[in-house]
Amino acid sequence: MNTPGQPAQQGARSLDPHLRRYAARTAGMTASEIRALFAVASRPEVVSLAGGMPHLAALPLDSLSAEVGELIAADGLVALQYGSAHGVPELREQICDVMALEGITAHPDDVVVTVGSQMGLDMVTRIFCDPGDVVLAEGPSYVGALGSFAAYQAEVVHVAMDADGLEPTALREAIAAVEKAGRRVKFLYTIPNFHNPAGVTLAVRRRAEVLEVCRAHGILVVEDNPYGLLGFDGVTYPALRSTDPDNVVYLGSFSKTFAAGLRVGWVLAPHAVREKLVLAAESATLCPPTLNQLIVSRYLSTHDWQGQVKTYREAYRERRDAAISALEQHMPAGSTWNKPNGGFYVWLTVPEGIDTKAMLPRAITQRVAYASGTGFYADGLGSRQLRISYCYPTPERIREGVRRLANVIKDELELHETFGPGAPRAVSGPQAPSPDTA
Amino acid sequence: MNTPGQPAQQGARSLDPHLRRYAARTAGMTASEIRALFAVASRPEVVSLAGGMPHLAALPLDSLSAEVGELIAADGLVALQYGSAHGVPELREQICDVMALEGITAHPDDVVVTVGSQMGLDMVTRIFCDPGDVVLAEGPSYVGALGSFAAYQAEVVHVAMDADGLEPTALREAIAAVEKAGRRVKFLYTIPNFHNPAGVTLAVRRRAEVLEVCRAHGILVVEDNPYGLLGFDGVTYPALRSTDPDNVVYLGSFSKTFAAGLRVGWVLAPHAVREKLVLAAESATLCPPTLNQLIVSRYLSTHDWQGQVKTYREAYRERRDAAISALEQHMPAGSTWNKPNGGFYVWLTVPEGIDTKAMLPRAITQRVAYASGTGFYADGLGSRQLRISYCYPTPERIREGVRRLANVIKDELELHETFGPGAPRAVSGPQAPSPDTA
16 A cells, blocks of 8 residues: 555665664654645746745845844854853843733743744754654644654644634543543644634634643643734734743744744743753754844844834735635635635635645646645645645735636546546535635 | 752752653753853853853954845845755855865765754754664763753763774774663764864874774764864864765864854765755754855855964964963873864863862852863763863963962862862873873
């Protein structure tokens, strides 16, 4: 039988003289479907709705250039020198101000600066997860998180979500099933706002319940919130951390509110956990780049950074509108999607019988790329779904990309009419148009 | 009985509500003695011979400032955007040119850019080491490497070194002992040039033998070479990688040849291993900061970077001379040290009866800080030794620091004359003045 990934591994087995030397965890490291896509999807004739690259064109490069130049001239001996694994103190104070916008009260000592919030995620998993420990995560979930969990041999159990985000009932059931199996849940990993890839937001009325369920079962909550300030209605939701500081580890990032290429993120953790994180970070990278931290710190203090976030929000709302109107115009019956209130992503369910992963090469031939749904599940679900990222291309390109995608789907359906459809597929995650689209 | 570290752990047990949640590996994460020092040692009245911070004062900050400003203005949309986990292609080509200075022939595809070579070390350990696997390392060894090995629950077996570096006989014996115990050696971790902390260099005549022994026993070699271009006689030794490309993973860094605060390092690995490294790096940080890679790339192509390395070399040689002459002038009988030919460090063995870790608080009271020897061993050795870093302070401060240190040691000896010495201590690592000092 053809297990996914097996042919490649067999190839590696015969070619790689080091194969017998790898750690057990290395077997779980496989190239993500999305990463494999980047090369083809970056050809100019292809409209890429696949990547999650932020739209940077709105950044004030001239003033940034001057500021960074000045920083190096005036403060280069600090900016180019080692710092602490904990992060630059002034930046950690400013990060507390940023988090205050979401109702968080925090002490700068409890903030650890990381090389993007991906590193925060990796460090949190490092300090908490032994092989075989269970991590609960929405289904679907962020592909980079699944990668980190796999790297530490944690097992992901997905929790269903609907248009209002994580379902508390499903959370209770998942915990009960894991506990019944005698397994240990280490934490719930959740992206409450403008979810990647599902696009939905955890309803405010559900937040206390989710926290309460986790607390009752002794389960830590890891709140990943890169998109929280990118709500299209200008609404910022209260962070889970704001109401349960002792049981929530919060991950933040400047990748979407400022610039991804600087790789500056952070973890806010309960005090004792923070100490472990600093130790873990020290053995991972010694310290985050000092220059990058000082650039962000200076940017926050000298630029109208909230004005810039507003500019980003407007750019993304325009793109979201382009994606949604094109979906409404072109998608064949039997497709469903949600209309996100913020962030970068629409989660599309295609008509029955279509396998989005199998369809991808044909889509690329038709000059449109997307991320197929299976990459966002640790358990093989998602084959009838895909993620549309509207963050990077222009609205015109997005409309054209969605039009091409709709044609690819229609071609698939025609093929099925002629040759019969594929097997019915299980579907998970929010499928129906969310209440927002009503 | 009072196991080291136990009191602190007991304290943590009562204070940290998350204690039962941590992964097994987290128990091995303890604050390094050196890190605990940085806070006190950074007070201006203290001469710190503890840290390994490079001397940056020689950097051309004005032209760097202009270049980086220009980079952001002209290329900001790339510099501030996500890149690949593999690293910027142009930089990987330039890295191959840098390595060519050490006799290495490599393809840019086999280079992975990392967030400092600490991350390279962490990634190599991640892909190779299961808990309980053995890593061979010189005794003493780099404290950050010991931290990464502990984070992956690998067990370090130290291999003795002398003034000519790692001893091949000791290597053979260590391998035999590990194999006899039915344990698995995953790799030999070695710093062949201007060792941290021992200051010695692996004699060229020993290099082929070390490679041969490892190859014969199926043991990978991890060559960590941050100081290779900092030889005071302008001599660059052939890298281990240059003669055994299939069995050596090479770690390089711009932290000592350019600027540590950018955190740009790299791994050169056999092709199949490189693929695993990219996957591991992707789940660790997604990608290294793009801006930093472009800064290094531009610096390499527009600056006389080898001239800058020469400037660094001269600055460090002057500091080495200051340290050695002060040691000769002030140290009491019974102290031994080596005279390094490059790099940042002198390894000092103090007279019998003195415990360098216990002495440290008294030294700081006398306004001098150092790194005590035990931090460089995974097995508790090193208590009669300490590392002097001459890289950062001015020659005057180094001389003053060594003078203060000598006085502290003399005070200890006087105390012992009055109250009796401590117990005799096992000594390891190069102790006698090396042939260089003859």
